[in-house]
Amino acid sequence: MVWLRRLLAAIAVTFAFGPPVQAQAPYPERPVKIIVPIGPGGSYDLVGRALADALSKRTGQSFFVENKPGAGTVVGTQAAAQSEPDGYTLVVGGLSNMAFNSALYSKLGYDPQRDFVPVAMVYRFGYVMVGRKDLQQASVKEIVAAAKEKPGSISVATAGVGTGQHLAAAAFMKAAGVKLQEVPYKGSPPAFTDLLAGRIDLFFDSIAAGLPYVQSGQARGIAVLSSKRSPLAPDVPTLSEAGVSGLDVDSWLGIFVPAKTPRGVIEKLRSDIRAVLPELKERFEKTGGEVWDMPDGLEPFVAAEHASWTKLIREAGIKLD
Helix, strand or coil: CCCHHHHHHHHHHHHHHCCCCCCCCCCCCCEEEEECCCCCCCCHHHHHHHHHHHHHHCCCCCCCECCCCCCCHHHHHHHHCCCCCCCEEEEEEHHHHHHHHHHCCCCCCCCHHHHHHEEEEEEEEEEEEEEECCCCCHHHHHHHHHHHHHCCCCCCEECCCCCCHHHHHHHHHHHHHCEEEEEEEEHHHHHHHHHHCCCCCCCEEEHHHHHHHHHCCCCCEECCCCCCCCCCCCCCEEECCCCCCCCCEEEEEEEEECCCHHHHHHHHHHHHHHHHHHHHHHHCCCCCCCCCCCCHHHHHHHHHHHHHHHHHHHHHCCCCC
C-alpha cells in the first residue's frame, strides 16, 4: 500500500500549505474612471483631466474623466463611495467633499472618513483677500480695527453657502475676532462684478481667480491666506505677516478610492501618480497653485482637516439642509 501512503502524504501537504495562490492581475488592465464631482472647469476638473492624460501615457491604459456634478460635490462623491472597490473608479477629493460636506449636511449619504482612502495629494492652492480698489482700509490691521469698532460696517461677499470662499471668510472672522456683513452671491463672477463696481468691500477667492483683478489694478490685494506669499503676487503679505496669526487656508485636491480597495492596487496607483507629478508642475503653477506631493501621513492629514473644518462650520452655524 505504498501508493496509498504517498497519496495521503500529498493530501496532507496540500492542506498544510493551502491551495495555490493565484497571481494578482496587473493593474490597470482595463480603463480607469476618474469621477470629477463638479461640472467641467474649475480646480477639481483641472486635476482630474491632468492626471487622466498623464496616467494614460504612463500606464498605456485609458484613464478617463466622468464629470458628475450635483448638490455641490455630493452626487459624484456618493457615486464613487458606492462603486466597486477595485481601483477602477477613482474620485477627485478636496476640502468640499472630504472635509466640509459632513458638517454642512445632516444626511450626506457617504462618510468621507469611513468610505474612502486617500491615495495621493496632487494639487494645492491658496486664497487671497481682495478689496475694492477705493476701500479706505488698505490693510488687514485697518480692516480688523474698523470691524471691531463697528461690527458689520465692512461687507464681504460669499460665493454660495458652504463654498470654499464662504468658509475662508468665516475662518478669517473667527481668527481675527471680527464680524463682517456677509452678502451672499451665486458664485464668484457676480461677486467680483459687485466688488469691482464698489458695491462690496471684500471677497475671498482662490489666488488664480482673484489675482488677475489685483494685477490689473481693478482691485486691491490685501493678504493671502496661505502660510507663504504667492510667487504670482510677492508684494501681497500673508495674514500672519499682516497681524492675524493661526490661520493658514490652503485648499488641496487629491485622488481617493473607495474603502476596501486592495492595498496592492492603492500602492501601484500611488506610485504612478507620484511619478507623473513633476510633469504637471508648469501646468499647475499657471493656475496659481502648485504640485503637492505628500509621501506620508495622508490619512492623518485628511482626518485632521475634516475635524478642524467640521468644528468651524458647526461653531459658525452654517448648514445646507
